[in-house]
Amino acid sequence: MANTATVDELGHSPEVQGKNYLNQTAGVWSWLTTVDHKRIGIMYLVTVLVGFGLGGIFALLVRLELLTAKKTIMDATQYNQAFTLHGAAMVFLFIIPSIPASLGNFFLPLMIGAKDVAFPKLNLLSLYLFWIGAVFMLAAIVTGGVDTGWTFYVPYASGVSTTSVISATFGVFVMGFSSILTGLNFIVTLHKLRAPGMSWYRMPLFLWSLYATSIIQVLATPVLGITLLLLIFERAFHIGIFDPTLGGDPVLFQHFFWFYSHPAVYIMILPGMGVATEILTTHSKRRVFGYKAIAFSSVAIALVSFLVWGHHMFVSGQSELSSAIFSFLTFFVAIPSGVKMFNWLGTLWGGSIKFTVPMLYGIAFLFLFGIGGLTGLFLGTLSVDLHLHDTYFVVAHFHYVMMGSTAIAFFGGLHHWWPKMTGKMYDEKLARVGFALTFIGFNWTFFTQFILGTRGMPRRYYNYLDQFQPLHAFSTYGSWVLGTGFLITFICLARSLKSGAPAPANPWDSTTLEWQTQSPPITENFEKAPIVTLDAYERPAEETA
Amino acid sequence: MSTSHAEHDHEHGHGSTNGDHVPHVLPFKVYIGTFATLLFLTVVTVAASYVNIGHTGNLIVALLIATIKASVVALIFMHLKWDHKFHGIIFVSALLFLAVFIGITMSDTEFRGEAEAIEAKNPVDLKDPFKAQRTGDIAIPKEIAPAAGGSAAPAAGSAAPAAVPAKH
Numbered sequence: 001m002a003n004t005a006t007v008d009e010l011g012h013s014p015e016v017q018g019k020n021y022l023n024q025t026a027g028v029w030s031w032l033t034t035v036d037h038k039r040i041g042i043m044y045l046v047t048v049l050v051g052f053g054l055g056g057i058f059a060l061l062v063r064l065e066l067l068t069a070k071k072t073i074m075d076a077t078q079y080n081q082a083f084t085l086h087g088a089a090m091v092f093l094f095i096i097p098s099i100p101a102s103l104g105n106f107f108l109p110l111m112i113g114a115k116d117v118a119f120p121k122l123n124l125l126s127l128y129l130f131w132i133g134a135v136f137m138l139a140a141i142v143t144g145g146v147d148t149g150w151t152f153y154v155p156y157a158s159g160v161s162t163t164s165v166i167s168a169t170f171g172v173f174v175m176g177f178s179s180i181l182t183g184l185n186f187i188v189t190l191h192k193l194r195a196p197g198m199s200w201y202r203m204p205l206f207l208w209s210l211y212a213t214s215i216i217q218v219l220a221t222p223v224l225g226i227t228l229l230l231l232i233f234e235r236a237f238h239i240g241i242f243d244p245t246l247g248g249d250p251v252l253f254q255h256f257f258w259f260y261s262h263p264a265v266y267i268m269i270l271p272g273m274g275v276a277t278e279i280l281t282t283h284s285k286r287r288v289f290g291y292k293a294i295a296f297s298s299v300a301i302a303l304v305s306f307l308v309w310g311h312h313m314f315v316s317g318q319s320e321l322s323s324a325i326f327s328f329l330t331f332f333v334a335i336p337s338g339v340k341m342f343n344w345l346g347t348l349w350g351g352s353i354k355f356t357v358p359m360l361y362g363i364a365f366l367f368l369f370g371i372g373g374l375t376g377l378f379l380g381t382l383s384v385d386l387h388l389h390d391t392y393f394v395v396a397h398f399h400y401v402m403m404g405s406t407a408i409a410f411f412g413g414l415h416h417w418w419p420k421m422t423g424k425m426y427d428e429k430l431a432r433v434g435f436a437l438t439f440i441g442f443n444w445t446f447f448t449q450f451i452l453g454t455r456g457m458p459r460r461y462y463n464y465l466d467q468f469q470p471l472h473a474f475s476t477y478g479s480w481v482l483g484t485g486f487l488i489t490f491i492c493l494a495r496s497l498k499s500g501a502p503a504p505a506n507p508w509d510s511t512t513l514e515w516q517t518q519s520p521p522i523t524e525n526f527e528k529a530p531i532v533t534l535d536a537y538e539r540p541a542e543e544t545a
Numbered sequence: 546m547s548t549s550h551a552e553h554d555h556e557h558g559h560g561s562t563n564g565d566h567v568p569h570v571l572p573f574k575v576y577i578g579t580f581a582t583l584l585f586l587t588v589v590t591v592a593a594s595y596v597n598i599g600h601t602g603n604l605i606v607a608l609l610i611a612t613i614k615a616s617v618v619a620l621i622f623m624h625l626k627w628d629h630k631f632h633g634i635i636f637v638s639a640l641l642f643l644a645v646f647i648g649i650t651m652s653d654t655e656f657r658g659e660a661e662a663i664e665a666k667n668p669v670d671l672k673d674p675f676k677a678q679r680t681g682d683i684a685i686p687k688e689i690a691p692a693a694g695g696s697a698a699p700a701a702g703s704a705a706p707a708a709v710p711a712k713h
Contacts, residue, residue: 219642221647249654251653251657252650252654255650255653259650305648306642306645307645307649308651310653313653318653319652319653319654319656319657319658319660320654320659320660321652321653322649322652322656325652406546499564
């Protein structure tokens with residue numbers, strides 16, 4: 001036991017002062033063989049940021065091509081590959097693993113007062129599987145690309161496309177296992193490793209969102225695995241499953257695909273909602289309004305997400321009965337989403353809001369998710385979707401949800417937890433510039449696409465009618481602003497790593513457990529297992545008195 | 546699981562007083578009995594296939610036997626009968642989950658193309674494309690509605706008379 005005269009303000013004994021998970025061991029090998037959830041989280045973070053960069057480059061190329069109504073910089077085949085790789089990289093290499101695998105891995109054990117996840121070696125295995133899957137995807141890019149769209153629809157993907165479909169789909173198949181293992185690990189960790197006193201209702205709401213996400217990952221991802229394996233069998237061995245010329249049913253592929261991929265939308269957005277909750281409560285110094293409502297709305301979203309996949313197939317030949325059922329069920333998603341939205345606003349109401357960089361991202365999330373969510377109701381309405389299906393309205397809608405909400409929440413979370421992860425503060429002014437350009441550039445790019453869509457511009461078209469050119473050009477200019485915003489953000493964070501001021505243990509005066517240890521944390525997270533006596537967002541009596 | 550982790554688990558082992566693992570050893574003859582039951586039910590399945598009670602009937606019998614076999618495996622071989630109730634809930638949830646997937650998908654595969662058949666019976670008159678629909682569930686605007694029915698009814702929300710046949 002440490003001498004109380006020599007412990008620091010967080011009660012750390014001299015033995016652990018100055019030590020942390022980054023400097024405890026050194027060398028590449030120590031990272032590659034680590035079972036420390038924090039290091040694994042950091043390696044995931046680097047990987048997903050590379051995926052984001054890759055997807056971002058393809059996005060800028062696609063937008064540049066669409067600057068003019070005819071050929072601008074690439075031919076039609078290259079364009080098909082560019083938008084496919086943009087989608088595939090962003091979905092599978094970035095958004096799906098972004099928050100759970102990087103921020104979740106790093107903070108879940110810290111937030112429940114545990115030393116690690118339940119299965120640390122399985123955690124490392126999931127990272128390796130992710131890397132192996134990513135290698136197959138990269139192999140697909142260099143050995144002929146993929147031009148099917150990220151949805152790999154049949155019969156084009158199974159019998160027509162001459163690109164590297166098998167390599168890409170097998171990569172996604174392997175990455176699916178990584179996702180399942182991470183989800184499983186999180187579920188067991190939350191059930192078994194909570195610190196003494198950390199009841200379910202004392203957990204930070206980020207963890208409830210990760211729990212709901214994990215349920216989806218474990219239940220839905222195997223269906224994607226089966227689907228892609230069947231697609232590979234059909235493509236490689238001409239076994240008739242989905243291809244009508246082989247006796248298959250192409251709409252059945254869409255049922256299989258969307259049975260995973262619609263819940264996958266919630267794998268993407270639920271962790272973002274959790275991050276937003278942490279940011280909004282911390283930076284407004286207000287206890288979360290409606291804790292249980294937010295917690296259970298996460299679980300409700302996870303459950304309802306399994307019942308609405310057919311709203312992607314209103315015009316693909318599915319029965320009218322199915323379409324009507326799916327349209328009806330789709331509206332149920334709006335209820336828990338609305339519950340969250342109003343509880344977030346309730347949390348901000350009367351709070352002492354500080355417009356820190358994470359808070360700016362948090363408020364942007366509310367704004368962008370509001371637009372993304374509400375336009376989803378347009379598309380869920382059967383009769384309206386018949387007109388808007390496969391137009392830029394859809395493109396704008398899901399970018400508002402995936403990028404405007406999830407990616408914005410991810411970058412908000414990154415700024416929120418950056419001091420804890422790296423032990424460094426960042427240049428607030430530069431980070432604000434990065435945020436402002438990102439927010440403006442995003443709306444510039446994608447709000448324009450709502451207008452394009454309602455005017456009838458179909459998605460994925462290489463050439464388009466001249467009447468759409470001004471709006472397309474306007475959207476492309478916005479993408480340059482957006483790209484600049486992200487570039488500045490990365491420069492800001494890189495500068496922080498190099499020369500940022502040392503971060504205190506709790507720079508935002510947060511109440512949750514991860515801030516009660518040093519920045520960056522020691523390998524064991526806490527020197528002594530914490531005993532929790534307060535709710536996640538409750539301040540000690542002497543502070544509130 | 547590493548040693549360090551085992552210690553960790555020990556430290557935070559609260560809230561799980563019973564632990565996950567419920568050791569339960571069954572007599573060997575129970576396993577043999579279960580195996581024999583499964584074999585017997587397999588024979589019954591084959592035998593039932595030779596009795597013609599209609600397509601649906603045979604299907605129901607086969608599924609019933611398969612369900613009994615799966616239940617025996619889950620309950621006895623997998624020890625679910627003596628396990629935590631929570632694990633049973635998870636097991637049943639998995640089946641429900643599968644039922645949702647297959648059930649809702651069948652709302653497509655079983656009813657696909659029905660609207661086309663209805664439209665084929667009532668082809669749309671291109672010169673007056675909404676004419677046929679007025680005979681269905683679409684409200685008839687007041688100025689088109691029959692004078693007798695329209696006089697007393699309020700202007701908005703008057704329902705279409707379903708009995709008016711389409712004239713083609």
